Each structure stands twice: as C-alpha cells, then as structure tokens.
Amino acid sequence: VSARRARPGEFDLIARYFRPLAKSPDAFRLADDAALLVPPRGRDLVVTADLVAEGVHFFPDDPPDAIARKALRVNLSDLAAKGAEPLGYVVTLALRADWTETWVAGFARGLAGDQKRYRISLLGGDTSRASGGTTISITAFGMLPHGTMVHRWGAKPGDLVYVSGTVGDAALGLQVRLGKLAPNGARHTVGRYLLPEPRVALAKVVRRYATSALDISDGLVGDFAHICKASNVSGQLDAAAVPLSEEARQLVAASPSLIETDLTGGDDYEILSTVSPTSAAAFERAAGRVGVAVTRIGQIKKGSGASKVVDAAGQAVRFARRSFEHFSG
Amino acid sequence: VSARRARPGEFDLIARYFRPLAKSPDAFRLADDAALLVPPRGRDLVVTADLVAEGVHFFPDDPPDAIARKALRVNLSDLAAKGAEPLGYVVTLALRADWTETWVAGFARGLAGDQKRYRISLLGGDTSRASGGTTISITAFGMLPHGTMVHRWGAKPGDLVYVSGTVGDAALGLQVRLGKLAPNGARHTVGRYLLPEPRVALAKVVRRYATSALDISDGLVGDFAHICKASNVSGQLDAAAVPLSEEARQLVAASPSLIETDLTGGDDYEILSTVSPTSAAAFERAAGRVGVAVTRIGQIKKGSGASKVVDAAGQAVRFARRSFEHFSG
Numbered sequence: 126v127s128a129r130r131a132r133p134g135e136f137d138l139i140a141r142y143f144r145p146l147a148k149s150p151d152a153f154r155l156a157d158d159a160a161l162l163v164p165p166r167g168r169d170l171v172v173t174a175d176l177v178a179e180g181v182h183f184f185p186d187d188p189p190d191a192i193a194r195k196a197l198r199v200n201l202s203d204l205a206a207k208g209a210e211p212l213g214y215v216v217t218l219a220l221r222a223d224w225t226e227t228w229v230a231g232f233a234r235g236l237a238g239d240q241k242r243y244r245i246s247l248l249g250g251d252t253s254r255a256s257g258g259t260t261i262s263i264t265a266f267g268m269l270p271h272g273t274m275v276h277r278w279g280a281k282p283g284d285l286v287y288v289s290g291t292v293g294d295a296a297l298g299l300q301v302r303l304g305k306l307a308p309n310g311a312r313h314t315v316g317r318y319l320l321p322e323p324r325v326a327l328a329k330v331v332r333r334y335a336t337s338a339l340d341i342s343d344g345l346v347g348d349f350a351h352i353c354k355a356s357n358v359s360g361q362l363d364a365a366a367v368p369l370s371e372e373a374r375q376l377v378a379a380s381p382s383l384i385e386t387d388l389t390g391g392d393d394y395e396i397l398s399t400v401s402p403t404s405a406a407a408f409e410r411a412a413g414r415v416g417v418a419v420t421r422i423g424q425i426k427k428g429s430g431a432s433k434v435v436d437a438a439g440q441a442v443r444f445a446r447r448s449f450e451h452f453s454g
Numbered sequence: 455v456s457a458r459r460a461r462p463g464e465f466d467l468i469a470r471y472f473r474p475l476a477k478s479p480d481a482f483r484l485a486d487d488a489a490l491l492v493p494p495r496g497r498d499l500v501v502t503a504d505l506v507a508e509g510v511h512f513f514p515d516d517p518p519d520a521i522a523r524k525a526l527r528v529n530l531s532d533l534a535a536k537g538a539e540p541l542g543y544v545v546t547l548a549l550r551a552d553w554t555e556t557w558v559a560g561f562a563r564g565l566a567g568d569q570k571r572y573r574i575s576l577l578g579g580d581t582s583r584a585s586g587g588t589t590i591s592i593t594a595f596g597m598l599p600h601g602t603m604v605h606r607w608g609a610k611p612g613d614l615v616y617v618s619g620t621v622g623d624a625a626l627g628l629q630v631r632l633g634k635l636a637p638n639g640a641r642h643t644v645g646r647y648l649l650p651e652p653r654v655a656l657a658k659v660v661r662r663y664a665t666s667a668l669d670i671s672d673g674l675v676g677d678f679a680h681i682c683k684a685s686n687v688s689g690q691l692d693a694a695a696v697p698l699s700e701e702a703r704q705l706v707a708a709s710p711s712l713i714e715t716d717l718t719g720g721d722d723y724e725i726l727s728t729v730s731p732t733s734a735a736a737f738e739r740a741a742g743r744v745g746v747a748v749t750r751i752g753q754i755k756k757g758s759g760a761s762k763v764v765d766a767a768g769q770a771v772r773f774a775r776r777s778f779e780h781f782s783g
Contacts, residue, residue, distance in 0.1 A: 156684060157605050158532040158668050162491070162499035162595070170491035174578055174593060176546035180585035196747055202686070203487040217505035217591040256509035257586005262546040264503060264593035265492070276486050339487050355485060 142233035149246035160248040171209040171267040175199045179258030189228045191319050192237030197239050200265035202323035202394040206340040208332030209267025210276040213248040217262045219255035278454040279337040280399040286423035289324045289395045292345050293368040296390020313372045318320050321394035326415040334408040338398035345388040350432045354390035359428025368420040385444050401423055457739020461555055464581050470771035472560035476662035478575035489577040493652040500538040500596040504528045508587030518557045519564030521647045526568050531723040532650035535669040537604040537661030538596025542577040546591045548584035608666040609685035609728040615752035618653045618725045620699040621674050634657055642701045650723035655744040663737040673718040679761045688757025694766040714773050
C-alpha cells in the first residue's frame, strides 16, 4: 500500500510527464480544459482516432515507449495516407491498477521521441484508472491544402496500384512474438510488429498523385478490397510483385503457406495507393525524392467492387480469410 | 460460443450502429480512414478529450445510453466553459469481453439522442475489444470566433464569481448510488450523477462576459482554487450563497456534514466563471435569456493564488479534501 501511496496523483502525473510534451502554444501547457486548433488559412484539418488496448494490440510486457509510439504512429499513418501532414494529437490514458511511475515515464519518453521525429505537439488529454488492462486512445490532427484530402474512393479503371515499403513484416513478427514461428534472427519482423513506420514523408506525394489511398492496417488483401469496393471498380494484385523484406522472404521460402499471413495479416501501416498511368512515373520519382520506396503491385479494372490476387502464372490465389480484425482477433 | 459467434464483427457494428450517427458530410459516412474538420472562416476550433471507464466513472449495470451521454456530455461541458459551441466528436470504444449487441445498440441510441439535442455529428472513431471493463474515450470539437476562447486564467481582483445551476447533486447522488445515503426520493441527485447537463446554451454568454471560466468536474472548491491559482489572484466563496437543489438542501439539512461532499464532491459539470462587476448585470440578464440560472457565490481579490470558503458568519470553512480525483478515487 505504501508503494501505491507513493505514486503521483493525476495532477502531478500530468505536470511531470505530459506538460513537457505540450509544446504548441495552443495547448496552453495543459493548464486549461481544452486546446485550440487553428488551421492556417486555406488549410483543412484532418482528424483520425485509434485506440490500442493491452492484451489486444500490445503485450503487457512490451516496452512502454514502444507502446506509446505505436499508439501515435497508427494514427500518423492514417493521416499520411489521406495526404495530411501531422500537426498534433490528444491522448487519453486509462492505466491498469498496478501501473508504475516508471511505466508512465517510459510512455511519455516514447511520445517525446516521436514528437521530435514528426514535429508534432501534444494538445490535451485525460488520465484515469482502468478497470482492466491499460488502454490508450489517440486522436490525431493533420493539415492539407483545402480540398486535397485523398479518399479510399477515387480509383479509376486503368490506374496502377502501388504499395510503400514491404508487406507482411508485422504479421510475421507477431507470429514470432507468439512463439508460433522460430525466432531465428527475426529481429526485423518483430521490430516492425512492435513499432510501425508511418509514411509521413509520403503524404505530400500521395496528395499530389494518388487517386485513392489508405494505410494497410487490416492486411494488404483486405484493404485492397476496401479500395475497390469504395471506388466501385475491380482490381487485381500480382502476388509475385508484392515487396517482401529479406527476412519475410526467407520465412516464406521456408514455409510457403506463410505467404497468406504475409498478405492478409495486417498491421503493416504501409500506404496502398492507386495512381493514374500518366502520373505513375512522376509518382515514383517523387516518392524516391522523399526517400520512400514504392512498388507497383497491381492494376485497377472496370467492374463493381471485386478484387483478386493472382500468382505468377496468373492463377487466382484464394485465402482462408482476407483480413485481420482486431475486434475478434 | 454460438451466442458470441452471433455478435457482429467490427465492420458490421460500425455499419449498423455508428454510420447512422455520422451525419456531417465531413465524416464521409465513416467509410474513410479520417474525417475533415473545416472551421468556417474567422472561427477557431476548440478541442477537448475525456475518457470514462467502467468501474471508475460508471457502474457496469448503468444503462448504456446514459453511459454514452455522460461520456459525450462531460466533453460538451468543457467546450461550453471555454465559450465554444459544439460541432462534432470522435469516439473510441474498447468493449469488455462479454459485450452484447443490445448494449452497443443502447450506447448508440444515447449518442443519437444527444446528437439531436446538441446538433452535433459523429466524425470518426475506433472500436476494439478491451482486456477489462469497457472504456470510452471521446474527443470533442467546438467553434468560437477567432481569439475569444475563455481560459481558467483571466480573473481580476474585484471580479464576481458565478456558478450555473446547482452544486453537489452528482456527488450526493453517487453516495446514494453507493448505498451510503438513504435513497428516500433522491431521484434528482442520482439522475444528476448518471447524466450531467452540460451548459451548452451558456457558451456564448461566457464567451462575451466571463474573464475566466471552467466546468466543475473536480468539485466546486477545488476547481475554484484552479481559477485563483491560474489567474494569480485570491478568491473567496460564500458557502451560504452556493445554490443547492431542493433535494440536496434536504439531505444536507438532515446531515450537515454532507455540505463537504456537496461542495467538494465533483462531477457537477456546472460552469464556474468570473465576471467584472461592470458586466455582472448584463451577464445575469444574458444567462436568463438562454434559460440558465446563474448565482453569484463569491468574489476575486488581490493576492497570489489562495482561495477560501467562508460561512454565513464570515468564518473560514475547512475541508478534509478540496477536490475529487477520479484517478485515485
């Protein structure tokens, strides 16, 4: 009991760990009940919210700074896919009964690191006890020129399909983390499960060239289906063209059935976008200039929402399930 | 197992219960990864976030529509105290393992009712399983003319202190709910604990006349101390002037020590504001025109952040604790 008494109260916790994160003058040092959001003239604000829950999205013994970064980055990833540059965020934190000050300090350190990395500020939030595991909810704000938000819809027949980075690392890393895959040197995939890399630098490229885009959280195959359905077009992904990391390639070479995990497993947080053929070369060059690899992996066709994946021989590939739902997973 | 299998998945849950709440065109029917926030020219956006957790802010068997309304209203109350009219909100919902579709339907019904009442729209969110009790996090957005946000600071020596509505009902209602107070007819106080009444109509009056304001969530005495400290002034509350509901008055008459619970208990969600003496009459008239009772309960004096409560004889009243922290409570 004395150890618990020694923990700081809500006000002290905010003053010690969260106030230093409120760099924006519009956050009022978290000393008010609300913050201001004032977009520069001619800019729209984009808002997105994601929660991460202990035992669902992270393990109780994951490092707290990685949990904080993941909670933030899944939101920044959504903003980037919509073409928006990040501005700030609010966080609500429900802490498990046996939380420690060390855990909160690590959590705040993770946020501080990513605030610098992505040049954003904490704007507000709330802290409370949880009745179960720790739950973190982040609402993030981005900016873009008026009217330029990129949607899931907008893909046109003839458009080419691109994905950033490599696909499936996080899903394979989760299998390693769960002990279902041998961990032989699988540090890259586990790292990608723990800590996604939101493609913030790609936001302005997506905004300029993509006809539709989203970030892959439910798995490449399922999220591609979302684009086709929302755009009311058909689409085809070429499985052999999907970029895999060296580590994922080795894992799939050793167990070919893992390709399903790779393509449907989720939590990639890479940007899937469609680009008109006349813009494709410019899109690839612009992505190169901001340092993000993009790979052409498919094509949009006329149709009414159907999507498929074909192998190197052009045969349709079938999957037991097309996407991952955190909800039931 | 079959009953759980019969529950809708995340996508179905969103389509059935949350999509109908996304009335704003900027919410894109929740069919995109993010929403737009486009303040009309010359308006600032105000943002606030609060979480409510099962077992901390509500009881597992509270009606789900009341839980939803409470989660929303504590945020609308913050906006009103800052002088902002509500615009919309995002909600993240972490559902306990044995959630039912009936519960979610009730929760959405509560949101729908308050959306109509306060003319706001759901803009986005996220749904997931929780590892413990259900946790709801809401980020709400309000609007006000550029530069008119009302802060906790700004109170000046000579200002009069006003509070809306009545004080202490929710704190007394919680005691009844916990079985620590006899429930004899205590329906008003229990109702106020379950469902706060955010003073949305008062936003424009606060914006025009208040030198500082906040909504009382931590208890009148503690929140008044926040204003005095933030404004670097001293302040005095007149306990005998604090407006009590008829029910609270009877409870306190029967057990005089309950006045401490009443004045420090929290969860009032009434607006505490300071107004210059030259504006006081206009403030009172304007509040009357929007149908919200306001009562003068104290005064701001020169000083450096100290605040006190005096009784009818002018003697300082001491409290065991000045405010309620949900964190440790």
